Amino acid sequence: EAQVTQNPRYLITVTGKKLTVTCSQNMNHEYMSWYRQDPGLGLRQIYYSMNVEVTDKGDVPEGYKVSRKEKRNFPLILESPSPNQTSLYFCASSFLPLAGAPEQYFGPGTRLTVT
Protein backbone atom coordinates (compact mmCIF):
# COMPACT_ATOMS: atom_id res chain seq x y z
CA GLU A 1 0.00 0.00 0.00
CA ALA A 2 1.32 3.42 -0.99
CA GLN A 3 1.78 5.47 2.13
CA VAL A 4 3.72 7.98 4.18
CA THR A 5 4.47 6.84 7.70
CA GLN A 6 5.51 8.93 10.67
CA ASN A 7 6.80 7.91 14.06
CA PRO A 8 6.03 8.48 16.79
CA ARG A 9 2.38 9.47 16.44
CA TYR A 10 2.30 11.07 19.87
CA LEU A 11 5.18 12.44 21.89
CA ILE A 12 5.39 14.35 25.15
CA THR A 13 8.83 15.63 26.01
CA VAL A 14 10.59 18.26 28.07
CA THR A 15 12.31 21.44 27.01
CA GLY A 16 15.81 20.90 25.67
CA LYS A 17 15.68 17.15 25.15
CA LYS A 18 16.67 16.39 21.57
CA LEU A 19 14.16 14.39 19.55
CA THR A 20 13.69 13.04 16.06
CA VAL A 21 10.45 12.42 14.23
CA THR A 22 10.87 9.95 11.42
CA CYS A 23 9.12 10.05 8.05
CA SER A 24 9.23 7.39 5.40
CA GLN A 25 7.47 6.98 2.04
CA ASN A 26 7.25 3.96 -0.24
CA MET A 27 6.21 5.70 -3.46
CA ASN A 28 9.69 6.57 -4.76
CA HIS A 29 8.87 10.27 -4.46
CA GLU A 30 11.67 12.76 -4.95
CA TYR A 31 10.01 15.60 -3.04
CA MET A 32 9.41 15.47 0.71
CA SER A 33 8.30 18.15 3.11
CA TRP A 34 7.51 18.86 6.75
CA TYR A 35 4.62 21.03 7.94
CA ARG A 36 3.35 22.10 11.30
CA GLN A 37 -0.30 22.81 11.98
CA ASP A 38 -1.43 25.19 14.69
CA PRO A 39 -4.96 26.44 15.44
CA GLY A 40 -5.78 29.56 13.46
CA LEU A 41 -2.56 29.37 11.46
CA GLY A 42 -3.23 26.53 9.06
CA LEU A 43 -0.29 24.48 7.80
CA ARG A 44 3.10 26.10 7.58
CA GLN A 45 6.04 24.55 5.80
CA ILE A 46 9.16 23.90 7.88
CA TYR A 47 11.62 22.32 5.44
CA TYR A 48 11.44 20.56 2.13
CA SER A 49 13.70 18.37 0.03
CA MET A 50 13.81 18.02 -3.73
CA ASN A 51 15.97 14.90 -3.65
CA VAL A 52 18.69 13.09 -1.71
CA GLU A 53 21.10 15.54 -0.07
CA VAL A 54 19.02 18.52 -1.31
CA THR A 55 17.08 20.37 1.38
CA ASP A 56 15.77 23.91 1.74
CA LYS A 57 14.01 26.07 4.28
CA GLY A 58 10.30 26.62 4.28
CA ASP A 59 8.45 29.41 6.05
CA VAL A 60 9.20 28.44 9.66
CA PRO A 61 12.56 26.59 9.81
CA GLU A 62 13.88 28.06 13.07
CA GLY A 63 14.57 25.42 15.71
CA TYR A 64 14.40 22.50 13.27
CA LYS A 65 16.85 20.46 11.23
CA VAL A 66 16.33 17.86 8.54
CA SER A 67 18.42 15.43 6.56
CA ARG A 68 17.84 13.45 3.39
CA LYS A 69 20.39 10.69 3.16
CA GLU A 70 18.04 8.23 1.49
CA LYS A 71 15.24 8.89 -0.94
CA ARG A 72 12.54 7.28 1.20
CA ASN A 73 13.38 8.91 4.55
CA PHE A 74 13.18 12.52 5.72
CA PRO A 75 13.57 12.84 9.49
CA LEU A 76 12.76 16.04 11.38
CA ILE A 77 15.15 16.86 14.20
CA LEU A 78 14.49 19.19 17.11
CA GLU A 79 17.89 19.74 18.73
CA SER A 80 16.55 21.66 21.72
CA PRO A 81 12.74 21.61 21.75
CA SER A 82 10.86 24.50 23.31
CA PRO A 83 7.19 24.83 24.32
CA ASN A 84 6.44 26.95 21.22
CA GLN A 85 7.19 23.87 19.13
CA THR A 86 4.19 22.11 20.61
CA SER A 87 2.17 21.37 17.50
CA LEU A 88 0.80 18.80 15.10
CA TYR A 89 3.44 17.84 12.54
CA PHE A 90 2.87 16.38 9.11
CA CYS A 91 5.27 14.88 6.64
CA ALA A 92 4.30 14.86 2.97
CA SER A 93 5.80 13.58 -0.25
CA SER A 94 5.19 13.90 -3.97
CA PHE A 95 6.80 13.45 -7.35
CA LEU A 96 9.15 16.18 -8.42
CA PRO A 97 7.43 19.45 -9.35
CA LEU A 98 7.35 20.04 -13.10
CA ALA A 99 4.85 22.83 -13.74
CA GLY A 100 3.87 23.89 -10.28
CA ALA A 101 3.50 21.96 -7.07
CA PRO A 102 2.03 18.48 -7.54
CA GLU A 103 -0.36 16.53 -5.36
CA GLN A 104 1.06 15.91 -1.90
CA TYR A 105 0.62 12.64 0.01
CA PHE A 106 0.46 13.26 3.74
CA GLY A 107 1.42 11.12 6.69
CA PRO A 108 -0.97 10.61 9.62
CA GLY A 109 0.63 13.31 11.77
CA THR A 110 2.71 13.48 14.95
CA ARG A 111 1.28 15.32 17.92
CA LEU A 112 4.16 16.80 19.87
CA THR A 113 3.89 18.40 23.30
CA VAL A 114 6.90 20.12 24.82
CA THR A 115 6.59 20.97 28.52
Added chain:
Amino acid sequence: SQQGEEDPQALSIQEGENATMNCSYKTSINNLQWYRQNSGRGLVHLILIRSNEREKHSGRLRVTLDTSKKSSSLLITASRAADTASYFCATDRYYNQGGKLIFGQGTELSVKP
Protein backbone atom coordinates in the same frame (compact mmCIF):
# COMPACT_ATOMS: atom_id res chain seq x y z
CA SER B 1 2.07 36.01 4.95
CA GLN B 2 -0.97 33.97 4.05
CA GLN B 3 -1.16 33.08 0.39
CA GLY B 4 -4.42 31.17 0.54
CA GLU B 5 -7.28 32.30 2.73
CA GLU B 6 -10.51 30.38 2.95
CA ASP B 7 -13.94 31.77 3.51
CA PRO B 8 -16.03 31.04 5.49
CA GLN B 9 -13.99 29.76 8.42
CA ALA B 10 -16.87 27.50 9.42
CA LEU B 11 -19.94 26.25 7.60
CA SER B 12 -22.83 24.18 8.91
CA ILE B 13 -25.40 22.66 6.55
CA GLN B 14 -27.95 19.86 6.38
CA GLU B 15 -27.31 16.63 4.55
CA GLY B 16 -28.30 16.93 0.90
CA GLU B 17 -27.52 20.64 0.66
CA ASN B 18 -24.62 22.04 -1.35
CA ALA B 19 -21.56 23.46 0.38
CA THR B 20 -19.49 26.23 -1.15
CA MET B 21 -16.10 27.29 0.13
CA ASN B 22 -13.97 30.08 -1.22
CA CYS B 23 -10.25 30.67 -1.35
CA SER B 24 -8.41 33.88 -2.14
CA TYR B 25 -4.71 34.25 -2.78
CA LYS B 26 -2.29 37.09 -3.36
CA THR B 27 0.33 36.24 -5.97
CA SER B 28 0.33 34.60 -9.39
CA ILE B 29 0.25 30.83 -9.20
CA ASN B 30 0.97 27.75 -11.27
CA ASN B 31 -1.88 25.78 -9.80
CA LEU B 32 -4.27 25.60 -6.86
CA GLN B 33 -5.15 22.50 -4.90
CA TRP B 34 -7.87 21.57 -2.46
CA TYR B 35 -7.30 19.17 0.42
CA ARG B 36 -9.55 17.63 3.01
CA GLN B 37 -8.65 16.85 6.61
CA ASN B 38 -10.67 14.74 9.01
CA SER B 39 -10.18 15.80 12.59
CA GLY B 40 -6.49 15.62 13.55
CA ARG B 41 -5.57 13.35 10.66
CA GLY B 42 -3.43 13.74 7.57
CA LEU B 43 -4.61 15.81 4.65
CA VAL B 44 -6.01 14.08 1.61
CA HIS B 45 -5.71 15.60 -1.85
CA LEU B 46 -9.06 16.28 -3.53
CA ILE B 47 -8.43 18.14 -6.74
CA LEU B 48 -5.86 20.27 -8.56
CA ILE B 49 -6.69 23.03 -10.99
CA ARG B 50 -4.05 24.66 -13.16
CA SER B 51 -3.82 28.39 -13.71
CA ASN B 52 -4.96 28.02 -17.33
CA GLU B 53 -8.11 26.11 -16.31
CA ARG B 54 -11.36 27.73 -15.22
CA GLU B 55 -13.37 24.81 -13.94
CA LYS B 56 -12.82 21.21 -12.97
CA HIS B 57 -15.08 18.40 -11.77
CA SER B 58 -14.45 15.28 -9.77
CA GLY B 59 -17.48 13.30 -8.64
CA ARG B 60 -19.53 15.62 -6.40
CA LEU B 61 -16.77 18.21 -6.36
CA ARG B 62 -16.64 21.24 -8.61
CA VAL B 63 -13.76 23.68 -8.47
CA THR B 64 -13.58 27.01 -10.21
CA LEU B 65 -10.60 29.31 -10.59
CA ASP B 66 -10.68 33.00 -11.43
CA THR B 67 -7.10 34.18 -11.85
CA SER B 68 -8.18 37.78 -12.49
CA LYS B 69 -9.77 37.88 -9.05
CA LYS B 70 -7.17 35.55 -7.54
CA SER B 71 -9.88 33.35 -6.12
CA SER B 72 -11.17 29.80 -6.25
CA SER B 73 -14.27 28.06 -5.00
CA LEU B 74 -14.95 24.46 -4.03
CA LEU B 75 -18.52 23.24 -4.36
CA ILE B 76 -19.60 19.96 -2.80
CA THR B 77 -22.99 18.94 -4.13
CA ALA B 78 -25.54 16.80 -2.29
CA SER B 79 -23.44 16.79 0.86
CA ARG B 80 -23.30 13.83 3.22
CA ALA B 81 -22.52 13.57 6.91
CA ALA B 82 -19.24 11.90 5.88
CA ASP B 83 -18.19 15.16 4.18
CA THR B 84 -17.78 16.70 7.63
CA ALA B 85 -14.14 17.79 7.71
CA SER B 86 -11.85 20.77 7.26
CA TYR B 87 -11.06 21.86 3.74
CA PHE B 88 -7.89 23.68 2.75
CA CYS B 89 -6.79 25.37 -0.40
CA ALA B 90 -3.10 25.35 -1.24
CA THR B 91 -1.27 27.44 -3.79
CA ASP B 92 2.22 27.64 -5.11
CA ARG B 93 3.84 30.79 -6.42
CA TYR B 94 4.39 31.30 -10.12
CA TYR B 95 8.07 32.08 -9.87
CA ASN B 96 8.76 29.19 -7.56
CA GLN B 97 9.87 26.04 -9.33
CA GLY B 98 10.50 24.22 -6.06
CA GLY B 99 6.99 23.00 -5.53
CA LYS B 100 6.50 24.86 -2.28
CA LEU B 101 2.85 24.85 -1.26
CA ILE B 102 1.19 27.48 0.89
CA PHE B 103 -1.92 26.49 2.77
CA GLY B 104 -4.75 28.62 4.00
CA GLN B 105 -6.33 28.33 7.42
CA GLY B 106 -9.14 26.14 6.22
CA THR B 107 -12.93 25.97 6.26
CA GLU B 108 -14.51 23.70 8.84
CA LEU B 109 -17.54 22.03 7.29
CA SER B 110 -20.18 20.35 9.41
CA VAL B 111 -22.89 18.36 7.64
CA LYS B 112 -25.78 17.43 9.89
CA PRO B 113 -27.74 14.27 9.15
